[in-house]
Amino acid sequence: MSNYALLNICYLIGSLGFIIGLKMLAKAETARKGNIIAAIGMAIAIFGTIFLYEFNGESGEIKHLGNLGWIFGGMVIGTILGTISAKKVQMTAMPQMVSIFNGMGGICAGLIGMIEFTHLANHSAGASLMTGHSLTILVGLIIGSISFAGSVIAFLKLNGNLGDYSFKGQSYFNMLFLAAVMVMAYYVMSINGAQATTMMYVLFIVACIYGVSFVMPIGGADMPVVISLLNSFTGVAAAFGGFLYHNQVMLTGGILVGAAGTLLTILMCNAMNRSLLNVIIGSFGGGNAATAITGENGGTIKEIGVSDSAINMSYAQKVIIVPGYGLAVAQAQHICHELEKQLTEKGVEVKYAIHPVAGRMPGHMNVLLAEADVSYDKLLEMDAANDEFATTDVVLILGANDVVNPAAKTNPASPIFGMPILEVEKAKTVIVNKRSMNKGYAGIDNDLFYSNKTRMLFGDAKKVLQELVNEVKAN
Amino acid sequence: MEYIQSLLTDAAHLRMIYIIVLSIFVGIEVIEKVPTILHTPLMSGANAIHGVVIIGSIIVMGQAPADDILIQILGFLAVVFGTLNVVGGFVVTDRMLEMFKKKK
Numbered sequence: 001m002s003n004y005a006l007l008n009i010c011y012l013i014g015s016l017g018f019i020i021g022l023k024m025l026a027k028a029e030t031a032r033k034g035n036i037i038a039a040i041g042m043a044i045a046i047f048g049t050i051f052l053y054e055f056n057g058e059s060g061e062i063k064h065l066g067n068l069g070w071i072f073g074g075m076v077i078g079t080i081l082g083t084i085s086a087k088k089v090q091m092t093a094m095p096q097m098v099s100i101f102n103g104m105g106g107i108c109a110g111l112i113g114m115i116e117f118t119h120l121a122n123h124s125a126g127a128s129l130m131t132g133h134s135l136t137i138l139v140g141l142i143i144g145s146i147s148f149a150g151s152v153i154a155f156l157k158l159n160g161n162l163g164d165y166s167f168k169g170q171s172y173f174n175m176l177f178l179a180a181v182m183v184m185a186y187y188v189m190s191i192n193g194a195q196a197t198t199m200m201y202v203l204f205i206v207a208c209i210y211g212v213s214f215v216m217p218i219g220g221a222d223m224p225v226v227i228s229l230l231n232s233f234t235g236v237a238a239a240f241g242g243f244l245y246h247n248q249v250m251l252t253g254g255i256l257v258g259a260a261g262t263l264l265t266i267l268m269c270n271a272m273n274r275s276l277l278n279v280i281i282g283s284f285g286g287g288n289a290a291t292a293i294t295g296e297n298g299g300t301i302k303e304i305g306v307s308d309s310a311i312n313m314s315y316a317q318k319v320i321i322v323p324g325y326g327l328a329v330a331q332a333q334h335i336c337h338e339l340e341k342q343l344t345e346k347g348v349e350v351k352y353a354i355h356p357v358a359g360r361m362p363g364h365m366n367v368l369l370a371e372a373d374v375s376y377d378k379l380l381e382m383d384a385a386n387d388e389f390a391t392t393d394v395v396l397i398l399g400a401n402d403v404v405n406p407a408a409k410t411n412p413a414s415p416i417f418g419m420p421i422l423e424v425e426k427a428k429t430v431i432v433n434k435r436s437m438n439k440g441y442a443g444i445d446n447d448l449f450y451s452n453k454t455r456m457l458f459g460d461a462k463k464v465l466q467e468l469v470n471e472v473k474a475n
Numbered sequence: 476m477e478y479i480q481s482l483l484t485d486a487a488h489l490r491m492i493y494i495i496v497l498s499i500f501v502g503i504e505v506i507e508k509v510p511t512i513l514h515t516p517l518m519s520g521a522n523a524i525h526g527v528v529i530i531g532s533i534i535v536m537g538q539a540p541a542d543d544i545l546i547q548i549l550g551f552l553a554v555v556f557g558t559l560n561v562v563g564g565f566v567v568t569d570r571m572l573e574m575f576k577k578k579k
Binding site for chain 2: 021064070079082131242254261263271
């Protein structure tokens, strides 16, 4: 059989691996196997390309890929760096990690575009570059570069190296900016030779600056949506590469991710009851915090000590724990599970209520609790939890804020109005563990803390939980 | 205009357009019923899959002329970044899912 036929079999297997892998990733029992199947498909497609890919040389002869030393060298370096950083990363820093890996794919697509365009411009011999071929290259380059720069900014923001930055009318500025990028791409195609190559590098830089300007104004709470969106951008950039090389596996892989990523982005926006446009314009970010309402009945919070909290929970029938980002930051998932076990031994029914956007990524809390061996059936999704709060004695909120803010239901002026929340105020008592009275990620006040049912338990989640465990044991 | 015409008449182009359209439906279909708990691993797994862009970098690097240092450097970097995306993406996803598994 010819190499070309074998290569196409590799690509078919690769594409099937991606589809089956994604399908299995969407089910809890098969997810891990699905990831491995997708990885095997990827490996077959990659090694098939290295050994079976053929192209026509200058004089028309069939050639195999060269520079194998460089290719394998690059792959070894990438594998080592990728494995180490993926193994070392803290579970709390997972979103940043996904973001930076996404950026790597984006810059890879950008570099491919640069090389292909340089090649094209050098060999066009003065012919017009106003072709579909060069358009495909440039669009892939632009999307990849935007995804790269945007992902780096998202990474820095989530890592806390960078705050939100926006100025008045930035959304209009960004729209104009994007139009300018397109005009510039047109200009690059209209000139030719070495000049076009130079301008193409300028275009790359401008696209990167657009990526920065695109992500800068978007509030930290919206970063998951942005990462998911940039994820689908990179997918589309990969698909443009597939279109360029008539490469089926790049095309299917890229489009699959582009489509699935877009749907996931929309699902996340739905969970926050906001439109994608609203997220991108960044009305949620720092800019609006000043106009947000403050607690009218502010100042009358009631504190509670550790031992009182422990007694409250030990003698309750049902306790629901609401984990938030504060739990993740404090790395308190294991000690939280310990508290759950202690209470269960005392005959208390303990469950967890998981808001879809608790933490910094959808499912972030589930990953953390799974790390601590908390079993699935104790995790309640939002609707199920809301049905159970009425029969709950104590709700323990661990570092969650916006997802339990009643303003989302009651105050139309609030920026989070309309977002579905965990209706914890239906329970008999609410104990809120926070480090301080600082506002949540959305930067708005929370009336829940001033409610008659609420008791504030200040302190670092890990420390407080440890003390709670000791107290419950002693009871 | 000529290009658009070729998209609709050239057999190879037309095949790719069909792949794109069908892949969009498959992409939406396979993840439509994903439970919230799997959103993060799924995003991470999808992130690894778009690392397939590495194949483009291998094709580019494998054809880079020996006398063009700039192209070789860019191609080499593209291979490194592409591998980071693929390997890092799959390993991170596996780490997340490993935690789900040892629940019993």
